[in-house]
Amino acid sequence: MRSYVEHQRAVHALLDPLASRLGAAGSERLELSAGSAHGRVLAEDVRSPIDLPGFDNSQMDGYAVRSAELTSARPGAPVRLDVGRTSAAGDAPVALEPGTASPVMTGAAIPQGADAVVPIEAVDPPAFLGLGSGRHDSPAGSIVGFTSAVEPGTFIRRAGSDIGAGSLLLPAGTRLGPAQLGSLAAAGVTDVLVRRPLRVLLLSTGHELRPPGQPLRPGQIHDANTAMIGAALRECGVEVAEALAPDDAASVRAAVEASVRVAPSGAARPADFVVTTGGVSAGAFEVVREALAPLGVEFVKVAIQPGGPQGLGIAAIDPDGGGAPIEIPVVSFPGNPVSALVSFELFLRPVLRELAGLAPDRARARLRLAHDVTSPLDKHQVRRGVLDGDGDVEVGAPSSHLLHAYANATVLVHLPVGVGDLPAGAHVDVWRIDD
Numbered sequence: 001m002r003s004y005v006e007h008q009r010a011v012h013a014l015l016d017p018l019a020s021r022l023g024a025a026g027s028e029r030l031e032l033s034a035g036s037a038h039g040r041v042l043a044e045d046v047r048s049p050i051d052l053p054g055f056d057n058s059q060m061d062g063y064a065v066r067s068a069e070l071t072s073a074r075p076g077a078p079v080r081l082d083v084g085r086t087s088a089a090g091d092a093p094v095a096l097e098p099g100t101a102s103p104v105m106t107g108a109a110i111p112q113g114a115d116a117v118v119p120i121e122a123v124d125p126p127a128f129l130g131l132g133s134g135r136h137d138s139p140a141g142s143i144v145g146f147t148s149a150v151e152p153g154t155f156i157r158r159a160g161s162d163i164g165a166g167s168l169l170l171p172a173g174t175r176l177g178p179a180q181l182g183s184l185a186a187a188g189v190t191d192v193l194v195r196r197p198l199r200v201l202l203l204s205t206g207h208e209l210r211p212p213g214q215p216l217r218p219g220q221i222h223d224a225n226t227a228m229i230g231a232a233l234r235e236c237g238v239e240v241a242e243a244l245a246p247d248d249a250a251s252v253r254a255a256v257e258a259s260v261r262v263a264p265s266g267a268a269r270p271a272d273f274v275v276t277t278g279g280v281s282a283g284a285f286e287v288v289r290e291a292l293a294p295l296g297v298e299f300v301k302v303a304i305q306p307g308g309p310q311g312l313g314i315a316a317i318d319p320d321g322g323g324a325p326i327e328i329p330v331v332s333f334p335g336n337p338v339s340a341l342v343s344f345e346l347f348l349r350p351v352l353r354e355l356a357g358l359a360p361d362r363a364r365a366r367l368r369l370a371h372d373v374t375s376p377l378d379k380h381q382v383r384r385g386v387l388d389g390d391g392d393v394e395v396g397a398p399s400s401h402l403l404h405a406y407a408n409a410t411v412l413v414h415l416p417v418g419v420g421d422l423p424a425g426a427h428v429d430v431w432r433i434d435d
């Protein structure tokens with residue numbers, strides 16, 4: 001039986017070569033306004049076409065001044081200046097006449113001739129004179145006083161201080177989240193070249209399965225794995241094609257063969273890899289094993305619970321007969337829903353997130369057990385748990401059909417090989433799954 005870490009490495013080695021398909025060759029250009037670039041990864045460097053800020057502007061609501069005119073300003077000996085023209089956000093720059101101070105608003109262009117801004121709170125009077133309600137400039141004859149000197153540059157946001165025109169805004173490989181999309185928008189960028197996502201065929205197998213919404217005959221159950229593993233794959237930036245295979249090896253094989261064909265219209269791209277659930281253990285109708293073992297997929301037992309029976313390998317497929325075989329990586333998970341999702345967390349999620357330029361690991365912590373637990377000595381057991389009011393771990397039952405309990409869990413609890421009985425208060429490693 002292979003260890004969990006050995007199998008994790010094997011899955012990594014199987015899928016890591018897919019990185020070569022994610023370069024600029026397979027990339028696509030997306031309009032940022034459509035929102036579809038969110039979460040995608042840049043395929044090329046993006047340089048800023050403009051300075052940001054685009055012009056010197058004020059960091060405060062206040063008065064723009066010539067600092068040299070305020071050098072003598074003291075609390076008992078204020079410098080009084082005539083109020084000049086106002087600069088509001090969106091106004092073209094105005095000129096600051098010598099001997100005047102211009103009302104300037106946050107984000108407004110610094111008037112030509114000014115070299116500092118004094119916040120309104122520090123001005124006498126600490127209010128704009130006659131501005132507002134449709135009045136843009138203070139009445140003629142308005143005067144304001146300043147009671148301290150000001151350093152040149154105070155409260156001025158210089159043009160290009162965030163980034164200069166032509167400088168690297170975002171390097172290739174950047175994942176486009178809110179801050180990155182905002183930064184591109186601020187620079188006026190309208191479209192970007194992004195890496196194409198990997199595409200997977202997600203094949204759920206089982207004669208008993210019916211999609212949610214279809215009536216169940218005796219012995220039938222709803223297909224949970226397609227929705228669950230499909231969502232888990234999408235969270236890793238993977239594009240998912242779903243298929244529910246009837247319970248025979250020929251249809252499993254046909255679904256995998258169809259996934260590697262290039263559609264003549266170019267509408268649906270061929271899959272880069274295949275993930276299956278079900279049909280891998282010791283039963284009489286193990287269709288995945290029957291269909292894919294002859295093509296080169298290996299079925300193994302991993303010292304883990306849940307998720308013991310696993311399959312992986314390269315399937316060599318000759319979709320049109322007689323041609324050169326197409327090789328496609330396959331990862332097969334057991335059908336029990338909890339087993340399938342735990343398998344995904346341990347074996348597939350890290351490598352897929354790495355390929356997508358996302359953080360591969362779950363947030364980890366070492367926490368105390370709220371109660372005694374028992375785990376099989378020869379298996380790495382992964383239980384689902386929640387934290388109690390003290391932040392200690394309440395560990396759920398181990399059975400791999402308890403999907404509802406998984407849906408309410410906030411941590412995966414790791415009880416490695418060699419751990420048998422653990423008392424309340426003992427420390428265990430947990431992965432947070434509550435994001």
Ligand SMILES: Nc1nc2c(c(=O)[nH]1)N[C@H]1C(S)=C(S)[C@@H](COP(=O)(O)OP(=O)(O)OC[C@H]3O[C@@H](n4cnc5c(N)ncnc54)[C@H](O)[C@@H]3O)O[C@H]1N2
Nearest residue numbers: 204206222223224225278279280281282308334335336339
């Ligand atoms: N004699 C043995 N029996 C079993 C062994 C074993 O070593 N010897 N291993 C057990 C373990 S552990 C697991 S895990 C399962 C794995 O079975 P399969 O991968 O072959 O999966 P199935 O038999 O197809 O299904 C198992 C279970 O999960 C339900 N299922 C399957 N697909 C779905 C789905 N898409 N949505 C919801 N539920 C699904 C299925 O109805 C079964 O109840 O084998 C044990 N047996």
Ligand code: MOO
Nearest residue numbers: 306307308339400
């Ligand atoms: O490995 Mo099975 O996943 O224990 O239920």
